[in-house]
Amino acid sequence: MLRSLVDFLATPTVLIAQTPEFSWTDWDLHPSTVIGVLALGAVYAWFAGPVRRRLQAPEVAPRQVVAYAGSLLVILGALNGPLHHLSDEYLFSAHMVQHLLLTLLVPPLFLAGLSGWMVDNATRDHRVLTVARFLTRPLVAFVVPNAVLAAWHFPGPYGLAMERHNVHIVMHLTMMVTAGMLWWPVLSPTERLPRVSRPMQLLYLFALGLPMSLIGAFITLADHPLYEFYVTVPRLFGLDPLEDQRIGGLIMWVPGMLVFWSAMTAVWFRWSHEEREEEA
Secondary structure, eight states: OHHHHHHHHTSBHHHHHOOSSOOTTOOOOOHHHHHHHHHHHHHHHHIIIIIHHHHTOOOOOHHHHHHHHHHHHHHHHHHSHHHHHHHHHTOHHHHHHHHHIIIIIHHHHHHHTOOHHHHHHHTOSHHHHHHHHHHTSHHHHHHHHHHHHHHHTSHHHHHHHHHBHHHHHHHHHHHHHHHHHHHHHHHOSOTTSOOOOHHHHHHHHHHHHHHHHHHHHHHHHOSSOSOTHHHHSOOOTTOOHHHHHHHHHHHHHHHHHHHHHHHHHHHHHHHHHHHHHHHO
């Protein structure tokens, strides 16, 4: 049985995922995603219930529960159903939508769902806290996620992920986890791993948009298909591989920048509000 599982994971995705035609109503669930989401939900429920009562910590606010649940629902929606099939079987552009959801929407919702005492309890060991402080330093939180994002979008690693299902899982996991690092200096829920100042948040968010824009521009402006996998799959919506690739690059380039600009706008208004309150 173990050998069969290994053989299955080593089977090219195009062979195990190919379907004769695309359907917007195909909502099959993938066990790895469901197990991961259920595990994250169980850990959250454990913290919000037994751990909170033991620590006599404040109750988790309903809006936090909604945000955390929202992050799990986005993961399910992005990695299952029609978007999953479009991404894994037909369109590079759909895969870029998937990546934006996993890196720019899931982490902010996830962090918004956490209470400070949850993180404080999880980092109560000084060794864990030391590692966490290093990983959430602004420079580290900027460099590592962007390096991971760039590395996975080189044709070699990207092609390997599309051909090997287990590598594809690693791609998504590393992108989501490091994206959590990326957002931490702006959205940290605890003073033990603090946010940077408001002015630094503006500068940090502005800088965050640059690497994604560069990657998106490189993909958009390429004069030939970069990813062999999408040259070999069936075509949808009348898009040839190069058109699909350019749309995918634009999706990373423009909406990605808009997310960071929107975050900068929110930070600016919060900073202005705090300044007015201090003057009052």
